[in-house]
Amino acid sequence: MMVTLGRQAKSAARFMRAASGIAKANALHAMADGLLAQRETLQAENTRDLEAAAQRGLEPALLERLKLSDKALDTMAIGLRQIAAMPDPIGSLSETTQRPNGMRVARMRMPLGVVGIIYESRPNVTIDAAALCLKTGNATILRGGSEAFHSNRALGAVIQSSLESAGLPAHAVQVVGTTDRSAVGEMITLTDYIDVIVPRGGKSLIARLAADAKVPLIKHLDGNCHLYVDARADLRKAHDIAINAKTYRYGICGAMETLLVHTSIAADFLPRLGRQFTEMGVELRACSRSLAWLPDAHLATDEDWATEYLAPILAVRSVDSIDEAMDHIARYSSEHTESIITEDLSAATRFQREVDSSSVYVNLPTCFADGFEYGLGAEIGISTNRLHARGPVGLEGLTIQKWVLTGDGQLRV
Amino acid sequence: MMVTLGRQAKSAARFMRAASGIAKANALHAMADGLLAQRETLQAENTRDLEAAAQRGLEPALLERLKLSDKALDTMAIGLRQIAAMPDPIGSLSETTQRPNGMRVARMRMPLGVVGIIYESRPNVTIDAAALCLKTGNATILRGGSEAFHSNRALGAVIQSSLESAGLPAHAVQVVGTTDRSAVGEMITLTDYIDVIVPRGGKSLIARLAADAKVPLIKHLDGNCHLYVDARADLRKAHDIAINAKTYRYGICGAMETLLVHTSIAADFLPRLGRQFTEMGVELRACSRSLAWLPDAHLATDEDWATEYLAPILAVRSVDSIDEAMDHIARYSSEHTESIITEDLSAATRFQREVDSSSVYVNLPTCFADGFEYGLGAEIGISTNRLHARGPVGLEGLTIQKWVLTGDGQLRV
Numbered sequence: 001m002m003v004t005l006g007r008q009a010k011s012a013a014r015f016m017r018a019a020s021g022i023a024k025a026n027a028l029h030a031m032a033d034g035l036l037a038q039r040e041t042l043q044a045e046n047t048r049d050l051e052a053a054a055q056r057g058l059e060p061a062l063l064e065r066l067k068l069s070d071k072a073l074d075t076m077a078i079g080l081r082q083i084a085a086m087p088d089p090i091g092s093l094s095e096t097t098q099r100p101n102g103m104r105v106a107r108m109r110m111p112l113g114v115v116g117i118i119y120e121s122r123p124n125v126t127i128d129a130a131a132l133c134l135k136t137g138n139a140t141i142l143r144g145g146s147e148a149f150h151s152n153r154a155l156g157a158v159i160q161s162s163l164e165s166a167g168l169p170a171h172a173v174q175v176v177g178t179t180d181r182s183a184v185g186e187m188i189t190l191t192d193y194i195d196v197i198v199p200r201g202g203k204s205l206i207a208r209l210a211a212d213a214k215v216p217l218i219k220h221l222d223g224n225c226h227l228y229v230d231a232r233a234d235l236r237k238a239h240d241i242a243i244n245a246k247t248y249r250y251g252i253c254g255a256m257e258t259l260l261v262h263t264s265i266a267a268d269f270l271p272r273l274g275r276q277f278t279e280m281g282v283e284l285r286a287c288s289r290s291l292a293w294l295p296d297a298h299l300a301t302d303e304d305w306a307t308e309y310l311a312p313i314l315a316v317r318s319v320d321s322i323d324e325a326m327d328h329i330a331r332y333s334s335e336h337t338e339s340i341i342t343e344d345l346s347a348a349t350r351f352q353r354e355v356d357s358s359s360v361y362v363n364l365p366t367c368f369a370d371g372f373e374y375g376l377g378a379e380i381g382i383s384t385n386r387l388h389a390r391g392p393v394g395l396e397g398l399t400i401q402k403w404v405l406t407g408d409g410q411l412r413v
Numbered sequence: 414m415m416v417t418l419g420r421q422a423k424s425a426a427r428f429m430r431a432a433s434g435i436a437k438a439n440a441l442h443a444m445a446d447g448l449l450a451q452r453e454t455l456q457a458e459n460t461r462d463l464e465a466a467a468q469r470g471l472e473p474a475l476l477e478r479l480k481l482s483d484k485a486l487d488t489m490a491i492g493l494r495q496i497a498a499m500p501d502p503i504g505s506l507s508e509t510t511q512r513p514n515g516m517r518v519a520r521m522r523m524p525l526g527v528v529g530i531i532y533e534s535r536p537n538v539t540i541d542a543a544a545l546c547l548k549t550g551n552a553t554i555l556r557g558g559s560e561a562f563h564s565n566r567a568l569g570a571v572i573q574s575s576l577e578s579a580g581l582p583a584h585a586v587q588v589v590g591t592t593d594r595s596a597v598g599e600m601i602t603l604t605d606y607i608d609v610i611v612p613r614g615g616k617s618l619i620a621r622l623a624a625d626a627k628v629p630l631i632k633h634l635d636g637n638c639h640l641y642v643d644a645r646a647d648l649r650k651a652h653d654i655a656i657n658a659k660t661y662r663y664g665i666c667g668a669m670e671t672l673l674v675h676t677s678i679a680a681d682f683l684p685r686l687g688r689q690f691t692e693m694g695v696e697l698r699a700c701s702r703s704l705a706w707l708p709d710a711h712l713a714t715d716e717d718w719a720t721e722y723l724a725p726i727l728a729v730r731s732v733d734s735i736d737e738a739m740d741h742i743a744r745y746s747s748e749h750t751e752s753i754i755t756e757d758l759s760a761a762t763r764f765q766r767e768v769d770s771s772s773v774y775v776n777l778p779t780c781f782a783d784g785f786e787y788g789l790g791a792e793i794g795i796s797t798n799r800l801h802a803r804g805p806v807g808l809e810g811l812t813i814q815k816w817v818l819t820g821d822g823q824l825r826v
Binding site: 014017018022041093097099103108110112113125195196216234237241242244248275279283325348350352353354356357358359360362363364365368369373374386387388389391392400401402403405406408410411412 | 427430431440483504510512516518521523525526562608609629647648653654661745762763764765768769770771772773774775776777778780781784787788799801802803804805813814815816817818819820822823825
């Protein structure tokens with residue numbers, strides 16, 4: 001079954017590569033119109049998923065994420081029109097140079113080809129991912145979670161009729177029409193038809209996919225993010241940044257999980273910060289030295305340094321130097337997002353250059369890790385890969401540059 | 414054994430990430446000096462390889478490529494000094510923007526980490542690859558062919574002493590000290606320590622590595638390159654370009670392997686071209702229609718369209734339109750390099766946009782497929798991948814951009 005989807009996607013991808021920006025924008029607007037016009041049908045299908053999920057005892061927070069409320073549909077439609085309005089990246093030329101023999105060398109931005117998306121419950125990913133891949137001229141195969149099966153199928157129908165209304169092939173976006181788990185296993189090995197897969201979900205899902213995938217993945221496993229408060233930090237800024245980094249939202253991959261504090265300022269900085277975290281219900285797990293300044297904390301174990309809590313828990317460690325902080329980060333970080341709080345230019349420069357994470361901040365909370373906050377206008381995911389895309393991935397990460405050379409009969413000598 | 418090399422490389426990579434451009438340039442100059450100062454030792458070791466190869470009956474052309482002649486060593490030294498003189502790409506910032514809240518977002522170019530190179534007989538690759546990886550701040554593990562074992566070991570010694578003389582870790586460049594074939598199998602699965610592998614060699618080697626690799630490869634399998642002579646071609650230019658594309662060198666991956674000719678100009682174009690190819694000893698294999706204009710040609714089979722000859726053999730097919738030419742290319746091309754010969758702007762534009770190869774030319778022979786010809790100054794290989802790097806890969810392909818954000822206490826709201 002997946003081979004059929006793959007073959008159809010590859011054929012659609014060839015058409016999409018040459019599709020005009022106008023046709024793609026028209027399809028995106030048609031999708032937005034369709035979401036609003038088909039609101040009742042979509043919500044009826046969504047209700048089937050919600051009822052089944054409620055019967056299986058899904059948590060209220062997850063039910064909320066699954067729900068295609070009026071507001072959720074409106075938000076999706078607005079997002080689609082925003083993506084429609086963005087410039088078409090495909091076909092743009094850059095780095096044009098002229099060689100001594102007169103031939104012109106340039107790079108042209110092109111789609112990747114066929115993009116697979118594997119994700120869990122949220123049906124808004126169906127629309128977001130389809131829109132980003134469509135904008136970049138890719139064909140897409142979407143494999144959502146089984147809890148959202150009916151919702152995704154109904155959204156897929158809206159997407160495909162919108163493509164056709166804009167003169168684009170319906171197979172440019174295909175929703176996998178089965179909840180069979182083997183479909184995922186097939187997808188990640190379908191190298192003949194799928195060029196890249198963006199998996200979105202928990203660490204264990206991604207790790208399992210990464211172990212078996214033959215198709216390249218644009219992915220991150222987890223976000224064990226660090227905030228280092230340097231000896232030369234402005235302690236008022238540091239306090240507010242630390243609170244924001246942890247409590248903006250506990251469940252996001254950019255949430256701070258370990259706070260590193262230079263010992264020289266720990267006595268001034270930690271007691272008040274610790275009290276506020278305790279008041280906000282954040283459990284503290286501290287190294288033996290930091291315990292002296294954090295009376296409410298428990299003693300941290302080695303496992304705490306390696307843990308992405310995604311919860312109101314924070315590990316705290318005091319360090320004697322920026323080098324010790326960077327050593328700790330090199331050892332425990334998942335290379336997602338780290339930040340230094342300092343007024344010292346040399347420390348800031350060293351930290352940004354030497355810390356080997358996909359995003360490295362100065363005087364900012366780690367929770368800014370998000371493509372929209374970076375100004376990308378859209379985000380398909382966050383990557384801790386070392387090839388192709390590192391950090392938040394927007395439209396550019398769904399494209400690649402080929403070389404175009406133009407001459408007038410020059411020969412190689 | 415490979416795990417030890419991997420661990421040492423990873424440790425060196427952390428140091429190299431922060432190494433100054435001056436230290437890296439010093440190491441490259443020391444390597445150039447060392448090649449010249451150690452000329453006798455290097456040639457003595459090389460002679461051991463040459464004698465063994467001659468005993469095993471290696472072809473004269475391959476013996477020539479294996480030889481560390483005075484000229485070969487001089488050329489390597491010049492290449493090293495050229496790479497030393499190029500700007501250091503690492504740490505450079507680009508695309509800096511300021512967000513509405515005042516924080517600055519930028520991308521900083523960084524090394525990939527640990528790069529593995531797997532290659533065959535030519536010992537100059539040892540120096541070239543080491544130099545490019547060093548310049549880009551990567552640690553490198555070099556696994557050359559067994560025929561060049563003693564040469565590569567001696568070159569590795571020069572490289573490592575040069576690194577140390579510049580204050581860089583010797584393990585930043587390691588030559589695998591065994592001819593054991595299992596070393597390659599270990600390398601391509603060593604995901605904990607090696608970030609990317611660039612394999613260089615024949616199609617069968619690369620295909621075998623790709624099938625088993627867990628580490629990402631920057632690679633191309635073969636170069637089944639097409640030249641399409643359009644209805645609106647300047648036939649004099651087309652003639653010279655076709656001859657150059659095939660005969661500049663038969664054995665390079667950019668050599669034209671199939672010539673596609675629009676039927677409307679075939680009677681004017683093919684007979685004279687065919688005669689010249691025949692005079693130059695190029696065997697022609699033509700489609701049934703083209704045979705009428707190419708009396709010396711044999712009838713081509715379907716296999717000919719799919720074959721990279723790397724030899725004085727050329728497949729010729731006539732087509733009725735640019736669409737038929739692009740269909741043929743979509744079906745048979747290895748996505749390496751294709752070219753259209755035309756004076757028609759619309760045909761040129763469509764071809765460059767729609768042909769999905771890593772390099773697409775107008776009015777140029779396919780044999781320009783080379784990083785030096787593109788102005789990259791250096792080339793680690795050519796990629797037909799769809800992620801990270803597509804086409805000739807220079808220094809940039811050995812790097813990745815991370816995100817660096819700088820603020821002054823902005824919080825996420």
